[in-house]
Amino acid sequence: MRHLVVLAATLMLGATASAGEVRAPASFLSPDLRALQDDPSRHPGWLWVDGGEALWREAPRSGRPSCEGCHGPIDGMRGVAARYPAVASDGALLNLEARIERCRTDNQQAPAFGYESEALLSLTAAIALRSRGLPVAVETEGAAAQHLAAGKRFYETRQGQLNLSCGQCHDENVGRRLRGDVISSGVGTGFPAYRLEWNTLGSLHRRLRACSLGVRATQLPYGAYDYVALELYLAARARGLPVESPGIRR
Amino acid sequence: MRQALAALLLALAAAPAAAQVAPFVVTGDAVSAPLDGLAGDAGRGARIVRNRETANCLICHTIPDPRETFMGEVGPPLAGVALRLTPGQMRLRLIDPTRINREAVMPAYHRIADLLRVDPRWQGRPVLTAQEIEDVVAYLATLRE
Numbered sequence: 139m140r141h142l143v144v145l146a147a148t149l150m151l152g153a154t155a156s157a158g159e160v161r162a163p164a165s166f167l168s169p170d171l172r173a174l175q176d177d178p179s180r181h182p183g184w185l186w187v188d189g190g191e192a193l194w195r196e197a198p199r200s201g202r203p204s205c206e207g208c209h210g211p212i213d214g215m216r217g218v219a220a221r222y223p224a225v226a227s228d229g230a231l232l233n234l235e236a237r238i239e240r241c242r243t244d245n246q247q248a249p250a251f252g253y254e255s256e257a258l259l260s261l262t263a264a265i266a267l268r269s270r271g272l273p274v275a276v277e278t279e280g281a282a283a284q285h286l287a288a289g290k291r292f293y294e295t296r297q298g299q300l301n302l303s304c305g306q307c308h309d310e311n312v313g314r315r316l317r318g319d320v321i322s323s324g325v326g327t328g329f330p331a332y333r334l335e336w337n338t339l340g341s342l343h344r345r346l347r348a349c350s351l352g353v354r355a356t357q358l359p360y361g362a363y364d365y366v367a368l369e370l371y372l373a374a375r376a377r378g379l380p381v382e383s384p385g386i387r388r
Numbered sequence: 389m390r391q392a393l394a395a396l397l398l399a400l401a402a403a404p405a406a407a408q409v410a411p412f413v414v415t416g417d418a419v420s421a422p423l424d425g426l427a428g429d430a431g432r433g434a435r436i437v438r439n440r441e442t443a444n445c446l447i448c449h450t451i452p453d454p455r456e457t458f459m460g461e462v463g464p465p466l467a468g469v470a471l472r473l474t475p476g477q478m479r480l481r482l483i484d485p486t487r488i489n490r491e492a493v494m495p496a497y498h499r500i501a502d503l504l505r506v507d508p509r510w511q512g513r514p515v516l517t518a519q520e521i522e523d524v525v526a527y528l529a530t531l532r533e
Contacts, residue, residue: 354510
């Protein structure tokens with residue numbers, strides 16, 4: 139696996155995207171990683187997908203229905219992940235993880251799985267897979283507009299001891315090398331993703347926390363509003379690009 | 389009494405942090421006087437520039453050293469930088485490049501004011517001390533080709 143990482147870095151093309159163009163993360167992957175991402179038989183993320191599909195059918199101890207009990211087979215979730223984050227009926231902005239947690243606590247009356255738990259990552263991956271290849275289609279108008287604006291503000295604000303905004307890397311320096319990495323357009327379409335550096339599957343917020351730390355800014359808690367609003371803005375930037383989850387990353 | 393003591397303690401606690409950023413005078417696009425009048429050491433500067441935990445210059449720049457791999461290309465190569473910039477110009481670019489270009493991508497290495505959401509571990513501290521800035525300037529001044 140280590141060799142793969144080195145190889146991936148060596149093979150990576152230094153193509154620089156023209157400013158403003160948001161490219162699919164897969165287009166920044168080395169041919170090896172890209173092949174791995176496209177091959178369920180070798181992609182380690184499928185362990186979580188399989189786990190998520192089992193959880194989907196499993197009834198909670200509360201005596202309430204399983205996910206399947208209310209929603210039917212998981213294939214019915216086609217296209218759902220492509221629409222998240224979305225504003226719920228009570229006005230809250232929910233990402234896919236938070237939407238699942240809501241069903242867990244309110245509809246199943248069971249204790250929340252918890253952000254970054256194996257169970258939540260698995261269900262998220264299994265549901266997101268049902269949108270693989272479909273274009274990102276988040277709602278950005280109406281009730282979503284104010285959240286989108288908050289996310290955009292966060293994205294454009296310089297922060298941390300290194301005083302960098304997200305866009306200074308993910309718009310202005312796309313395609314350039316930052317040490318061993320080639321900077322991508324910084325969208326979340328591949329998450330949850332299996333990152334070789336993590337040696338496990340992780341959520342988009344885990345990746346965002348890594349970028350916050352990279353500029354020595356406060357790492358926000360998982361599920362923090364600012365990250366969810368940012369997630370919406372990233373999805374708006376990625377509109378029309380295919381969902382890649384579960385992704386494979388360095 | 390209580391209050392006076394508390395105020396004194398606060399002042400004492402704040403003093404070292406403020407003292408961590410040396411005063412400097414900008415003339416044109418340079419800071420000609422060494423920070424705190426310190427002399428830099430090129431050998432130490434070379435190590436600081438390569439340090440992946442602190443300065444981390446090489447995530448964005450290349451230096452002329454074939455032993456270094458995976459260097460970045462966000463900033464210009466540092467080879468020959470001493471032919472392009474005076475030590476004073478290098479010093480200001482390290483202290484705070486936004487003084488030259490508001491949109492600069494390079495981090496300000498000796499500034500604590502007006503930064504947002506700084507991780508508590510680094511709050512009130514510049515990335516590099518005055519001595520480290522002088523060491524890095526001394527090293528950069530050796531890059532003549």
